[in-house]
Amino acid sequence: MTALPLPKEQYDVVIIGAGPAGLAAASVAGKAGLSTLVLDENAQPGGQIFRAINTTPVKRRDVLGDDYWRGETLVAEARGSGATIVQGATVWSLDRDLQIAVSLLGQSQILKARRVIIATGALERPFPIPGWTLPGVMTVGAGQTLLKASGLVPDGKVVLAGTGPLLWLYAAQVLRGGGAIEAILDTTPRGNYWRALPHALPFLMSPYWTKGLALMREVKRRVRVVANVTSLAVRGGDRLNAVAYSVAGGGEQSMAADTLLLHQGVVPNVNLANAAGVAHRWDDRQLCWAPLLDADGNTSVPGIAIAGDGAGIGGAQAAVERGRIAALAAVQALAPGKRSLTPDRTDTAKALRRAERGRAFLDVLFQPASQFRLPDGDTIVCRCEEVTAMQIKDTIGLGVEGPNQLKAFLRCGMGPCQGRLCGLTVTEMIAQARGISPEAVGYYRLRPPVKPVALKELASIPHSEQAEKAVVRG
Numbered sequence: 001m002t003a004l005p006l007p008k009e010q011y012d013v014v015i016i017g018a019g020p021a022g023l024a025a026a027s028v029a030g031k032a033g034l035s036t037l038v039l040d041e042n043a044q045p046g047g048q049i050f051r052a053i054n055t056t057p058v059k060r061r062d063v064l065g066d067d068y069w070r071g072e073t074l075v076a077e078a079r080g081s082g083a084t085i086v087q088g089a090t091v092w093s094l095d096r097d098l099q100i101a102v103s104l105l106g107q108s109q110i111l112k113a114r115r116v117i118i119a120t121g122a123l124e125r126p127f128p129i130p131g132w133t134l135p136g137v138m139t140v141g142a143g144q145t146l147l148k149a150s151g152l153v154p155d156g157k158v159v160l161a162g163t164g165p166l167l168w169l170y171a172a173q174v175l176r177g178g179g180a181i182e183a184i185l186d187t188t189p190r191g192n193y194w195r196a197l198p199h200a201l202p203f204l205m206s207p208y209w210t211k212g213l214a215l216m217r218e219v220k221r222r223v224r225v226v227a228n229v230t231s232l233a234v235r236g237g238d239r240l241n242a243v244a245y246s247v248a249g250g251g252e253q254s255m256a257a258d259t260l261l262l263h264q265g266v267v268p269n270v271n272l273a274n275a276a277g278v279a280h281r282w283d284d285r286q287l288c289w290a291p292l293l294d295a296d297g298n299t300s301v302p303g304i305a306i307a308g309d310g311a312g313i314g315g316a317q318a319a320v321e322r323g324r325i326a327a328l329a330a331v332q333a334l335a336p337g338k339r340s341l342t343p344d345r346t347d348t349a350k351a352l353r354r355a356e357r358g359r360a361f362l363d364v365l366f367q368p369a370s371q372f373r374l375p376d377g378d379t380i381v382c383r384c385e386e387v388t389a390m391q392i393k394d395t396i397g398l399g400v401e402g403p404n405q406l407k408a409f410l411r412c413g414m415g416p417c418q419g420r421l422c423g424l425t426v427t428e429m430i431a432q433a434r435g436i437s438p439e440a441v442g443y444y445r446l447r448p449p450v451k452p453v454a455l456k457e458l459a460s461i462p463h464s465e466q467a468e469k470a471v472v473r474g
């Protein structure tokens with residue numbers, strides 16, 4: 001038998017995800033002397049915001065900005081803490097007994113933890129408009145991944161469409177990196193500005209205000225911005241060649257494009273937590289599922305905590321503080337005598353409150369319009385199984401009550417992405433059709449493996465004699 005990639009099978013704390021939350025949690029748990037393992041599927045630590053922080057070919061520091069380079073310190077601290085950080089490690093199962101299945105170097109292995117911190121971050125919200133699956137259309141996040149990891153900016157006629165802070169940040173990064181943007185089609189509903197007003201005061205006291213304003217000014221000086229866009233469709237035969245759009249009160253217009261980058265915010269990546277049986281609630285402000293947590297990030301499953309944007313979108317600094325808080329709770333539970341080696345809980349909670357200041361304003365301002373969340377006609381909803389909005393509506397019309405029943409009828413949510421690209425759309429479509437809340441509709445019930453894993457890996461997992469006897473007859 002070949003040696004397993006990870007030498008130990010038992011850890012005090014296993015942290016899943018090496019973004020800001022996971023790295024900060026690792027620093028606290030590692031420094032306190034707990035045997036701490038961080039598993040992350042990316043090639044390098046850093047998560048989304050600090051992606052490729054130690055390897056990026058983008059050397060001019062102004063291109064990605066100061067917030068990006070803060071990741072260097074976080075990675076260095078985690079590496080120096082005594083925690084073991086393993087990259088290229090995809091966690092495909094986590095259960096209520098805190099057993100973790102991980103795929104690494106083509107082999108799968110089962111580990112056991114005394115505490116698990118899920119720090120798997122966020123995903124971009126689906127943006128199902130007609131033609132969004134055509135070549136030439138990507139998400140802003142995908143564009144940013146290419147920039148950070150490979151130093152690439154798109155060429156030709158580039159159009160950005162949607163809403164949210166990441167769209168403006170990426171536009172600025174592209175311009176600083178020498179790229180050009182033909183236009184931004186801004187889908188932020190005009191009414192959101194009024195609805196966000198009650199949350200304006202804390203926002204004006206937060207760093208988001210000055211940073212955000214400067215970013216938008218920087219972009220608007222060089223890019224044509226079309227505000228109040230109310231419809232979007234991709235035009236082209238076998239690839240995108242134009243974007244059709246309309247502005248409130250106006251007719252359809254068209255703009256030639258070689259690349260269209262879509263974005264309408266980020267939402268927690270709930271797949272692993274859902275598969276582990278963690279209870280979730282529908283967040284009416286962020287329009288997504290979020291886990292039910294206590295003040296330490298503990299979930300409804302004993303021993304499993306969630307930190308970072310996977311706990312509800314709060315941004316990178318909040319992710320750091322939430323990671324620290326979850327790890328402090330682990331130290332308190334497993335090695336209370338080592339508390340003197342960790343940051344102060346009260347100071348960390350204060351820092352979290354500061355980091356979360358202004359978030360409510362952003363949530364409401366950038367809440368995407370319903371027409372961009374609730375598609376119709378032959379717009380694809382489930383990209384893996386190519387299920388259209390019309391098929392979903394017709395099937396709901398037959399009396400299907402929830403996402404799991406819909407799965408059985410149409411296979412939507414059963415492909416390799418396991419619902420990450422269609423789950424929210426399906427929940428909201430059923431809620432709209434049945435006239436009930438998304439909370440009442442619920443979400444896909446996920447089961448492991450939550451990420452694709454080769455059958456030969458499953459077959460070669462070492463098992464005990466007892467486990468073998470359990471399935472052998474006679």
Ligand SMILES: Cc1cc2nc3c(=O)[nH]c(=O)nc-3n(C[C@H](O)[C@@H](O)[C@H](O)COP(=O)(O)OP(=O)(O)OC[C@H]3O[C@@H](n4cnc5c(N)ncnc54)[C@H](O)[C@@H]3O)c2cc1C
Nearest residue numbers: 017019020021041047048049091120121141308309315316
């Ligand atoms: C595409 C994208 C780009 C973003 N870019 C920025 C930005 O430039 N600036 C900014 O301020 N915010 C950005 N954000 C917002 C982002 O969510 C940050 O707030 C921050 O990165 C959140 O930190 P986190 O630690 O919670 O999660 P993340 O940084 O998302 O880290 C999660 C980590 O978990 C790993 N992971 C996930 N599932 C598994 C699994 N099953 N097994 C193993 N590892 C797993 C991922 O590989 C990732 O490294 C971005 C979000 C997205 C979705």
